[in-house]
Amino acid sequence: MGDDDAPRRLTKMDDWGGEVMRRLDDGWCAALDRDTMRCTIYERRPGLCRDYEMGDSDCLVERSLYAKNHPGSFLLIAAPVNS
Numbered sequence: 588m589g590d591d592d593a594p595r596r597l598t599k600m601d602d603w604g605g606e607v608m609r610r611l612d613d614g615w616c617a618a619l620d621r622d623t624m625r626c627t628i629y630e631r632r633p634g635l636c637r638d639y640e641m642g643d644s645d646c647l648v649e650r651s652l653y654a655k656n657h658p659g660s661f662l663l664i665a666a667p668v669n670s
């Protein structure tokens with residue numbers, strides 16, 4: 588996460604010594620507000636999060652992969668407004 592400014596209480600060191608966002612037991616990011624499904628540190632979110640625009644094709648692919656690997660998990664899939 589290098590120059591990122593995410594609150595340290597929401598980060599941890601991975602097995603390779605890199606700083607990453609902490610995950611809850613069910614795999615969701617610790618910075619996610621589960622009631623609103625919004626980022627609680629949006630202005631301070633890591634650069635990697637900034638690279639993904641919510642609902643774009645990369646985002647949808649990642650969400651689909653997560654859902655496939657975590658059956659039964661709650662997942663919001665962006666859909667066109669008129670669908």
Ligand code: SF4
Pocket residue numbers: 608616617618619620625626627628629632633636
């Ligand atoms: S954008 Fe999502 S993954 Fe990134 S810090 Fe916020 S809640 Fe976590």
